[in-house]
Amino acid sequence: MSPLPFRYLRWRRILAFMTVLVLSSILSSITALSLISFYKGVSAYMGEEKCITVLYDTKSRTPFTGLIPAFLADKAIMMKEVSACSPEVITPCIVKGKPVFLRGVLLEEFLKISAISIIDGQMLNAGDINSVIIGRRASERIGVEAGDKILVIGVLSPVCFELRVKGIFKSDGPLEDEIIAPLHIGQWLRGTGYNYVTIIRVKGGCINFQETILKPIAEETAKPDRPEKRDSSGGKLSEHVAAQWTAIRFRAEDIGIRETEEFMRDYMERYGVTRESILILSIATIIFSGATILLAAETLISQHSDEIGVLRSIGASRKLLKRDIIFKLFPVFLTATVLGITAAIALLDIVLERGMLQVLFHNIQLQVDVFALILIASAILAVIIVGVWRSIR
Amino acid sequence: MALLCCKIFLRRRDTAQSILAIALLVAMLASVSSIVGFLNAQVKTLAGLSNPTGKYIIMRGDLISESKLDVKLLDTLPLQYFNSIIAESFFWTNVTAGLTQIEVPVRGVSDTEKFLRARGARLNGSAARSVNEAVVGEIIAKSCSIDIGEEICLTYDARSVNVMIVGVFRAQSEIDLEIIVPMETAFNLAGEHISLIEFSLKRNVSVEEALTEISMLLPKDARIIQVQQPILFAQEVNAQLLSFLGFWSLAVCAVVASASYVIAARLVEESSYEILMLRALGVKRTRLFTLITLYIVVIAALGSILGVSLGLVGVQVVSAALSWLTPSIKITPILEPQQVVWIISITLSSAVIGCLLPAYRATKIKYTEKLL
Numbered sequence: 188m189s190p191l192p193f194r195y196l197r198w199r200r201i202l203a204f205m206t207v208l209v210l211s212s213i214l215s216s217i218t219a220l221s222l223i224s225f226y227k228g229v230s231a232y233m234g235e236e237k238c239i240t241v242l243y244d245t246k247s248r249t250p251f252t253g254l255i256p257a258f259l260a261d262k263a264i265m266m267k268e269v270s271a272c273s274p275e276v277i278t279p280c281i282v283k284g285k286p287v288f289l290r291g292v293l294l295e296e297f298l299k300i301s302a303i304s305i306i307d308g309q310m311l312n313a314g315d316i317n318s319v320i321i322g323r324r325a326s327e328r329i330g331v332e333a334g335d336k337i338l339v340i341g342v343l344s345p346v347c348f349e350l351r352v353k354g355i356f357k358s359d360g361p362l363e364d365e366i367i368a369p370l371h372i373g374q375w376l377r378g379t380g381y382n383y384v385t386i387i388r389v390k391g392g393c394i395n396f397q398e399t400i401l402k403p404i405a406e407e408t409a410k411p412d413r414p415e416k417r418d419s420s421g422g423k424l425s426e427h428v429a430a431q432w433t434a435i436r437f438r439a440e441d442i443g444i445r446e447t448e449e450f451m452r453d454y455m456e457r458y459g460v461t462r463e464s465i466l467i468l469s470i471a472t473i474i475f476s477g478a479t480i481l482l483a484a485e486t487l488i489s490q491h492s493d494e495i496g497v498l499r500s501i502g503a504s505r506k507l508l509k510r511d512i513i514f515k516l517f518p519v520f521l522t523a524t525v526l527g528i529t530a531a532i533a534l535l536d537i538v539l540e541r542g543m544l545q546v547l548f549h550n551i552q553l554q555v556d557v558f559a560l561i562l563i564a565s566a567i568l569a570v571i572i573v574g575v576w577r578s579i580r
Numbered sequence: 581m582a583l584l585c586c587k588i589f590l591r592r593r594d595t596a597q598s599i600l601a602i603a604l605l606v607a608m609l610a611s612v613s614s615i616v617g618f619l620n621a622q623v624k625t626l627a628g629l630s631n632p633t634g635k636y637i638i639m640r641g642d643l644i645s646e647s648k649l650d651v652k653l654l655d656t657l658p659l660q661y662f663n664s665i666i667a668e669s670f671f672w673t674n675v676t677a678g679l680t681q682i683e684v685p686v687r688g689v690s691d692t693e694k695f696l697r698a699r700g701a702r703l704n705g706s707a708a709r710s711v712n713e714a715v716v717g718e719i720i721a722k723s724c725s726i727d728i729g730e731e732i733c734l735t736y737d738a739r740s741v742n743v744m745i746v747g748v749f750r751a752q753s754e755i756d757l758e759i760i761v762p763m764e765t766a767f768n769l770a771g772e773h774i775s776l777i778e779f780s781l782k783r784n785v786s787v788e789e790a791l792t793e794i795s796m797l798l799p800k801d802a803r804i805i806q807v808q809q810p811i812l813f814a815q816e817v818n819a820q821l822l823s824f825l826g827f828w829s830l831a832v833c834a835v836v837a838s839a840s841y842v843i844a845a846r847l848v849e850e851s852s853y854e855i856l857m858l859r860a861l862g863v864k865r866t867r868l869f870t871l872i873t874l875y876i877v878v879i880a881a882l883g884s885i886l887g888v889s890l891g892l893v894g895v896q897v898v899s900a901a902l903s904w905l906t907p908s909i910k911i912t913p914i915l916e917p918q919q920v921v922w923i924i925s926i927t928l929s930s931a932v933i934g935c936l937l938p939a940y941r942a943t944k945i946k947y948t949e950k951l952l
Binding site for chain 2: 203206207210211213214217218221279281283284285286314316317336338340341342343344345346347348349351371374375380381459471472474475476477478479481482483485486489490538543544545546547548
């Protein structure tokens with residue numbers, strides 16, 4: 188029930204005020220939702236299952252540029268707790284003039300960790316040494332179909348070669364924006380030889396890799412009396428690779444071990460990207476556009492100064508008027524904020540669906556964070572209250 | 581005269597608040613643009629870390645295996661530019677080795693030994709010298725269980741050639757998946773043409789000049805491709821960042837337009853007396869429209885200059901604080917002069933668009949009645 192029973196706020200003036208609120212909430216929601224979607228999308232890049240651990244190079248500046256010895260995969264798979272161990276090389280390349288990420292994998296192990304299904308053509312098998320499968324979105328972006336041949340040009344190394352596209356696959360995650368190839372193809376494009384991979388994803392129970400695998404092997408490979416001739420690692424996985432791995436020296440402390448989501452978050456945090464910093468940035472947009480909301484609230488009051496004057500002359504106190512205006516503007520705020528947030532979600536959905544917003548050629552899935560949206564709405568309401576409170580003197 | 585009239589509006593109490601409202605919006609735009617500028621520079625630096633080798637190929641069409649170039653093309657090219665140059669034939673053949681049959685690429689070169697040495701390959705056995713000899717990459721050898729001394733059959737279209745494997749090599753690159761044969765063998769199978777010319781330029785030549793001259797000598801549909809393209813990759817990553825910035829800027833511009841609407845509406849509401857005076861002094865309706873627009877332009881111009889400065893200072897302070905709290909984070913905001921011009925231009929345009937409706941309405945109001 189409104190404190191004053193008069194309808195003195197004019198609809199056309201409220202509409203202008205509402206437009207400002209809608210646009211401000213669109214701006215803040217777009218900022219918050221796109222950044223949170225980016226954050227959650229990147230976090231889930233390596234998979235979201237809790238029992239997957241990633242072995243990676245702690246010295247690398249990005250998740251794609253690190254290098255760790257491939258033979259560690261052979262050692263990891265020997266542990267009884269480990270059900271799958273996927274050594275992977277993730278590297279950019281150019282296909283048909285368009286950049287795309289290619290992931291070199293041992294397919295059998297990779298499929299135990301990541302679920303993909305073929306929608307056109309056929310799945311790769313162990314004998315396919317010069318074929319690849321392409322994610323649905325990547326194939327649409329590049330313009331290739333199953334059965335085509337593609338010319339792949341290196342980004343990190345000077346290589347240029349042809350491959351056959353055996354199939355198109357779909358998956359739930361960012362893999363749809365990548366090319367999946369045999370491990371050696373990724374290693375050529377990375378340009379570091381057959382003994383290194385970017386990451387090793389391990390599926391299994393909680394294992395202390397640092398103590399049980401890395402330290403003993405690092406000590407073993409660092410022994411000065413170790414014969415110079417490098418032997419094949421001779422493990423279960425190296426039997427399946429096209430080019431033999433050898434046991435090479437490394438420092439145990441250079442290899443990081445994290446769960447998949449933590450692994451990606453670790454990289455983002457190095458650049459100051461955290462969920463909290465994203466929320467602060469989104470609230471900052473409200474504070475910055477808050478001056479406009481404040482101005483709009485003051486203008487609304489100024490436009491109704493005659494009406495307010497009449498109400499004052501018949502005995503309405505300033506406090507009552509302030510309460511009444513805030514009460515009358517509350518539905519306007521609610522409608523405008525809901526409209527703004529809905530419009531922002533719809534706009535982002537269209538933009539993301541069309542692949543116009545990508546991070547390193549990977550599409551982002553829209554993530555609606557209710558907490559962030561409530562925070563934005565509360566900030567807008569606070570600015571309106573301040574605006575009305577300041578204007579009626 | 582217009583400026584004098586505009587001064588009446590500018591002296592209003594809320595002008596500073598209006599400038600600040602626009603400035604804060606522009607500050608957001610400037611700060612995000614400067615961070616995107618920093619990210620762009622980072623991507624370029626990362627791309628620059630992998631120094632392209634300056635290796636190029638000349639080919640026709642989209643695929644090397646479908647490319648056909650005249651054998652004599654090599655003789656027409658200006659040799660003074662090249663550090664190394666080699667003509668190659670490339671095609672996919674069906675290889676029969678024992679019971680295994682597989683489709684693999686075959687590369688024909690004039691001197692297999694020199695070619696493998698140039699690619700840094702470790703050769704086990706000897707190089708293929710005669711027409712019925714071939715060397716095979718390690719991956720093919722392992723996959724098809726081919727050993728030195730074995731004979732394999734290469735089939736292309738209806739033509740077949742039996743070759744003896746005289747060496748197995750490991751180059752840790754794409755040729756590990758190929759069979760390398762002398763050029764005569766390739767000609768016998770795929771016809772007398774070459775597929776590509778691989779070259780690198782001398783250090784002291786101008787790359788742009790050399791590539792221009794070489795491309796002028798090529799057949800119409802032939803093209804030069806650099807075989808390592810970190811720059812293209814960096815450009816595309818930057819284009820993605822800029823596309824996000826563009827989309828986000830649209831939202832900011834919409835808020836700037838709405839702010840300009842509010843400012844103009846408030847001006848008309850609160851300056852009725854001044855507008856009446858101006859009308860009484862003979863200012864026409866169109867002039868009034870221009871005056872309100874001019875006021876908004878001045879407010880938006882001042883707001884954008886202040887906003888750009890605020891945005892840059894703000895980002896600098898935040899990045900300094902961040903690097904102080906977390907030493908690994910080092911953000912150096914970069915805002916190019918053309919970006920500043922772009923920000924000011926879109927702010928002015930949005931502000932003018934936003935003020936058009938209240939300015940038009942202002943010309944229709946009867947101020948005498950309003951004041952009464």
